[in-house]
Amino acid sequence: MAAAPSSLGYAAALTYREDVGGALGAPETTDPAPELRAKVRHLLALLAAAKSVVAFTGAGISTSAGVPDFRGPAGVWTLQAKGKPLPTLATPFSLARPTLTHQALLALVRSGLVTRIVSQNVDGLHRRSGVPRSALSELHGSCFVEACARASCAAETVRDFEVGTVGFRGTGRRCGACGARTRDWCLDWENPLPRADLAAAEAAADGADVALCLGTSLQIVPASALPLRTVKAGGALAIVNLQPTPRDGAATIVARGRCDDVMAAVVAGLGVTVPVFQRTDALLLRLRVTPGPRKQSMVLTLRAASTAGDGCPVPMVSGMEVALGAPPGWEGDGGGDASDPDAPDGAATKFPFVVRLTLAPGAVRASGTVILRLCDAADPGARRVVRGFDMPATPGAATDHVVEFVSQIVDHGPAAAEAAARFWGAEEGGEGEAGAAAGGASAARRAKRIKT
Numbered sequence: 001m002a003a004a005p006s007s008l009g010y011a012a013a014l015t016y017r018e019d020v021g022g023a024l025g026a027p028e029t030t031d032p033a034p035e036l037r038a039k040v041r042h043l044l045a046l047l048a049a050a051k052s053v054v055a056f057t058g059a060g061i062s063t064s065a066g067v068p069d070f071r072g073p074a075g076v077w078t079l080q081a082k083g084k085p086l087p088t089l090a091t092p093f094s095l096a097r098p099t100l101t102h103q104a105l106l107a108l109v110r111s112g113l114v115t116r117i118v119s120q121n122v123d124g125l126h127r128r129s130g131v132p133r134s135a136l137s138e139l140h141g142s143c144f145v146e147a148c149a150r151a152s153c154a155a156e157t158v159r160d161f162e163v164g165t166v167g168f169r170g171t172g173r174r175c176g177a178c179g180a181r182t183r184d185w186c187l188d189w190e191n192p193l194p195r196a197d198l199a200a201a202e203a204a205a206d207g208a209d210v211a212l213c214l215g216t217s218l219q220i221v222p223a224s225a226l227p228l229r230t231v232k233a234g235g236a237l238a239i240v241n242l243q244p245t246p247r248d249g250a251a252t253i254v255a256r257g258r259c260d261d262v263m264a265a266v267v268a269g270l271g272v273t274v275p276v277f278q279r280t281d282a283l284l285l286r287l288r289v290t291p292g293p294r295k296q297s298m299v300l301t302l303r304a305a306s307t308a309g310d311g312c313p314v315p316m317v318s319g320m321e322v323a324l325g326a327p328p329g330w331e332g333d334g335g336g337d338a339s340d341p342d343a344p345d346g347a348a349t350k351f352p353f354v355v356r357l358t359l360a361p362g363a364v365r366a367s368g369t370v371i372l373r374l375c376d377a378a379d380p381g382a383r384r385v386v387r388g389f390d391m392p393a394t395p396g397a398a399t400d401h402v403v404e405f406v407s408q409i410v411d412h413g414p415a416a417a418e419a420a421a422r423f424w425g426a427e428e429g430g431e432g433e434a435g436a437a438a439g440g441a442s443a444a445r446r447a448k449r450i451k452t
């Protein structure tokens with residue numbers, strides 16, 4: 001069962017602006033395969049010779065995760081300009097999984113080649129993929145981050161749910177580090193770019209041998225001017241995007257191809273392994289026993305809520321089933337029902353889940369088993385978490401457990417190898433084309449090995 005489409009909360013939360021600037025809805029084109037291969041060979045040669053690469057990313061790297069772009073033919077601003085309603089998300093932000101491109105960039109950060117990722121995306125997928133904050137500039141903020149309002153602290157908290165507002169508004173929650181109030185950390189139109197992120201992006205661009213722009217139409221300054229700093233400092237600019245950009249004239253390479261295809265060919269060419277994505281979420285489980293309606297009976301109450309507070313959703317959990325005294329691995333019908341176990345898409349608004357069980361005399365000492373039904377964007381309900389726990393010893397007392405669980409695992413490795421083999425595989429004669437660079441030739445050989 002697929003998750004129901006959601007409205008695009010972020011774009012709807014922004015202040016309405018009729019003129020969003022820049023070009024909208026330009027046709028998307030793809031280079032003929034031999035031409036694209038030659039460009040990627042050239043890119044590989046640049047990367048092989050580079051000590052430092054800065055990556056600039058835009059909405060185009062997240063479209064394969066089900067997140068719409070803004071300026072594409074069916075983009076958010078393109079549709080708005082035509083008076084049409086905002087597009088729906090195939091996957092809610094909170095369930096979106098990092099794409100092959102996100103994971104490839106993570107691999108390049110870990111290898112030390114990419115020194116900084118500078119993103120205009122607010123979907124939080126770079127952080128979710130595991131890119132360290134110290135290697136990331138989020139120029140427009142993030143839908144998942146709230147930041148301490150106290151300037152001397154400014155601690156950031158990454159949530160597993162969308163914070164929900166834009167423009168640095170109060171969230172009603174407190175900073176875990178200092179107790180001050182927190183605000184959302186997502187820019188509205190009028191907000192200046194976050195100073196520290198921008199300064200780090202400028203320094204990275206100045207020091208890079210290559211500025212690699214992926215899935216961004218480079219329309220809006222100052223973000224779109226940053227890659228030019230690399231050119232000014234003597235480095236090269238490489239652009240991978242389906243639409244033309246105003247910076248194409250300054251670029252050494254302009255590749256019209258899908259980011260996932262190009263990055264699959266790039267990591268294969270560089271001999272870099274794409275890391276497996278594994279997401280871990282958590283919730284707070286509170287157990288309480290109280291005297292029941294019959295003599296010596298007890299009522300067991302289990303309450304599952306976000307670790308961020310009762311009012312917060314837990315997008316990855318769609319329901320809760322409870323069994324008592326069941327053996328490990330038990331997955332049968334539960335002894336109790338979640339408040340709405342058949343509504344995975346509505347789970348975010350249903351929390352906290354509360355299950356009450358009336359226990360016969362003597363059952364209080366039994367150990368229990370909680371089964372959580374999880375919502376995976378690709379396969380809701382496919383994963384379950386089974387946790388045993390002990391009953392609270394004292395009636396009326398509550399015991400809290402923080403339950404951590406792996407909610408998504410994605411291995412883009414096989415798909416990347418296949419995409420790379422497909423990318424290079426149709427090549428006739430392989431390395432004979434004019435402009436073929438050494439890095440590209442070895443990439444082609446490597447990709448062919450992968451294919452066999």
Ligand SMILES: [Zn+2]
Nearest residue numbers: 148153175178
């Ligand atoms: Zn603080």
